[in-house]
Amino acid sequence: MSHSLTSSLLTPTKLIPLKSLPKPYLHFFQPQRGPILAVQWKPKSKSKSKSKSKQQNVLLAVADGAPDLSPVVLESSLEVDRASLSGLKENEVGSIPRTKFVCTIGLSTSGSDELEALAVGGMNVARLNMCHNTREWHKEVIERVRRLNEEKGFAVAVMMDTQGSEIHMGDLNGVASAKAEDGDIWTFTIRSFDAALPDRTISVSYDGFAEDVEVGDELLVDGGMVRFEVVEKIGPDVKCLCTDPGLLLPRANLALWRHGRLVLQRNNMLPTITSKDWLDIDFAMEEGVDFIALSFVRSADSINHLKSYIAARSPKSDIAVIAKIESVDSLKNLDEIIHVSDGAMVARGDMGSQIPLEQVPFVQQKVVQLCRRFNKPVIVASQLLESMIEHPIPTRAEVADVSEAVRQQADALMLSGESAMGIYPEKALAVLRSVSLRIERQCREERLHEALQIPSISSSLSDEIKEEICFSAAKMANKLQADALFVYTTNGYMASLLSRCRPDCRIFAFTATASVRKRLNLQWGLIPFRLKFSEDMHDNLSRTFSLLKLRGMIKSGDRIVAVSDMLQSFQVLTIPCTC
Numbered sequence: 316m317s318h319s320l321t322s323s324l325l326t327p328t329k330l331i332p333l334k335s336l337p338k339p340y341l342h343f344f345q346p347q348r349g350p351i352l353a354v355q356w357k358p359k360s361k362s363k364s365k366s367k368s369k370q371q372n373v374l375l376a377v378a379d380g381a382p383d384l385s386p387v388v389l390e391s392s393l394e395v396d397r398a399s400l401s402g403l404k405e406n407e408v409g410s411i412p413r414t415k416f417v418c419t420i421g422l423s424t425s426g427s428d429e430l431e432a433l434a435v436g437g438m439n440v441a442r443l444n445m446c447h448n449t450r451e452w453h454k455e456v457i458e459r460v461r462r463l464n465e466e467k468g469f470a471v472a473v474m475m476d477t478q479g480s481e482i483h484m485g486d487l488n489g490v491a492s493a494k495a496e497d498g499d500i501w502t503f504t505i506r507s508f509d510a511a512l513p514d515r516t517i518s519v520s521y522d523g524f525a526e527d528v529e530v531g532d533e534l535l536v537d538g539g540m541v542r543f544e545v546v547e548k549i550g551p552d553v554k555c556l557c558t559d560p561g562l563l564l565p566r567a568n569l570a571l572w573r574h575g576r577l578v579l580q581r582n583n584m585l586p587t588i589t590s591k592d593w594l595d596i597d598f599a600m601e602e603g604v605d606f607i608a609l610s611f612v613r614s615a616d617s618i619n620h621l622k623s624y625i626a627a628r629s630p631k632s633d634i635a636v637i638a639k640i641e642s643v644d645s646l647k648n649l650d651e652i653i654h655v656s657d658g659a660m661v662a663r664g665d666m667g668s669q670i671p672l673e674q675v676p677f678v679q680q681k682v683v684q685l686c687r688r689f690n691k692p693v694i695v696a697s698q699l700l701e702s703m704i705e706h707p708i709p710t711r712a713e714v715a716d717v718s719e720a721v722r723q724q725a726d727a728l729m730l731s732g733e734s735a736m737g738i739y740p741e742k743a744l745a746v747l748r749s750v751s752l753r754i755e756r757q758c759r760e761e762r763l764h765e766a767l768q769i770p771s772i773s774s775s776l777s778d779e780i781k782e783e784i785c786f787s788a789a790k791m792a793n794k795l796q797a798d799a800l801f802v803y804t805t806n807g808y809m810a811s812l813l814s815r816c817r818p819d820c821r822i823f824a825f826t827a828t829a830s831v832r833k834r835l836n837l838q839w840g841l842i843p844f845r846l847k848f849s850e851d852m853h854d855n856l857s858r859t860f861s862l863l864k865l866r867g868m869i870k871s872g873d874r875i876v877a878v879s880d881m882l883q884s885f886q887v888l889t890i891p892c893t894c
């Protein structure tokens with residue numbers, strides 16, 4: 316073995332034969348004589364801080380039996396998501412979608428291998444829906460994601476999604492689903508049962524349910540997937556006739572309609588953030604998740620309330636709050652909600668049971684446009700590839716729906732049941748990826764950016780300057796057909812302003828903090844890196860040029876437009892041969 320393995324700072328943890336090294340790492344190693352071994356090193360220090368030890372990891376490639384060759388030492392001062400690395404290697408720029416992907420984690424995908432398969436397939440954010448399963452279960456998933464990031468070099472962010480004060484069904488005697496047939500009579504009840512539920516009986520989570528309903532009301536299960544008509548009220552029991560048959564799933568959401576409109580009384584009485592949600596929020600803060608998605612937001616107040624709670628309880632945390640647009644009330648207050656949130660989700664599942672279905676596409680378009688205007692990331696969610704829960708290929712209509720969301724240049728697309736309980740989670744993600752790549756290319760060919768008219772968002776002179784710099788840099792990058800935009804960003808703001816312009820070229824975003832880097836995962840077109848950078852732009856540029864060149868991400872002669880939030884400037888450069 317090479318003598319350089321004796322460094323006193325380092326102690327070997329594992330020897331990995333090169334052939335078993337994860338493929339994305341292979342290109343780290345320059346061709347050398349003799350059989351090559353890859354060695355992963357950990358610092359000797361007994362430091363408990365995982366992130367610290369991760370920072371100090373060093374990868375070495377040594378040519379066994381060739382002591383004259385010094386190892387290629389790869390600085391770990393630059394961290395990038397392994398999925399981005401492999402993407403760039405496979406097919407250069409073309410293989411990393413600009414659109415980001417959120418996957419809901421459920422029983423189909425909660426194991427380490429399944430999570431890794433999703434990360435390899437391009438999952439940027441893992442979403443945990445607190446409507447389902449226990450906190451302990453979610454904690455284990457978070458730990459698996461964290462281990463995946465630490466051990467395998469991914470940067471998957473975690474989003475905790477609250478249950479909110481929706482009315483939902485209880486569990487179905489432990490069975491995975493129950494079929495409701497046309498003409499069946501089912502009993503929806505607020506009684507609780509110690510033993511098994513009687514046949515065709517569903518428990519309901521909200522005590523006021525039996526009082527609120529009226530004979531003749533329509534009861535929509537799971538966003539309208541199954542429908543009933545209320546035919547009789549007997550104390551705590553509500554007898555309902557199945558009018559649209561379908562599968563009843565445990566804990567499915569319920570909505571009541573009367574005279575063609577959603578019944579709102581109970582919405583206005585119940586809090587947006589329930590006592591269970593507060594416990595889940597405490598849990599999310601303890602676990603250090605990256606995003607909290609707040610369900611059934613009605614006004615900016617609940618977002619402000621949650622943000623001030625997080626700031627008071629955990630002042631150093633950097634958790635972003637995402638407003639889920641899924642209640643009819645949120646539509647009246649869209650501007651103020653998006654303005655105070657760190658992002659929004661078009662939660663089409665519940666939205667589709669609160670407003671007529673034909674209005675949902677319009678709401679989607681409006682929320683996507685508003686988020687772009689306010690510079691907030693936006694996720695389009697629910698039923699994008701619903702048929703893939705059971706089938707390996709999507710319907711043509713689903714592909715058209717995904718295409719439309721990509722064409723609207725939403726930041727992210729989300730899988731729900733497809734990844735949580737479906738049989739083909741990886742295939743569903745692969746469809747999102749291939750459709751995104753195809754439509755994004757088409758948008759570039761059509762020069763969609765030329766039609767770009769985004770109004771100013773600036774609230775101060777300094778913001779105005781940043782906005783103008785990013786707008787001009789993106790415009791110039793398009794005009795000069797630059798190979799990449801580089802942005803050195805402290806809190807991610809400049810990176811998000813560049814992303815907002817949806818430029819043609821990829822955007823490499825360098826930031827010093829792990830939490831900012833993970834947050835940028837949700838934003839269109841950004842490839843976030845963790846890198847300590849200085850105020851010396853020249854030094855930053857030459858360091859990043861050589862580090863990225865070493866990884867095959869850029870090459871000599873590439874044209875770069877570089878933006879920095881420290882100098883509030885941008886430069887146009889050509890990558891020299893000598894870095």
Ligand SMILES: Nc1ncnc2c1ncn2[C@@H]1O[C@H](COP(=O)(O)OP(=O)(O)O)[C@@H](O)[C@H]1O
Binds near residue numbers: 565567
């Ligand atoms: N943590 C989980 N454990 C078990 N099943 C889950 C979990 N998360 C989601 N699911 C399943 O995936 C389906 C779709 O996920 P999602 O859209 O998040 O939930 P919902 O439809 O209840 O709002 C759910 O109805 C549920 O059957």
Ligand SMILES: C=C(OP(=O)(O)O)C(=O)O
Binds near residue numbers: 666
């Ligand atoms: C994303 C949604 O929320 P959830 O899956 O939590 O109901 C939705 O309703 O579309």
Ligand SMILES: [K+]
Binds near residue numbers: 444479
């Ligand atoms: K939820």
Ligand SMILES: [Mg+2]
Binds near residue numbers: 664665
């Ligand atoms: Mg919902």
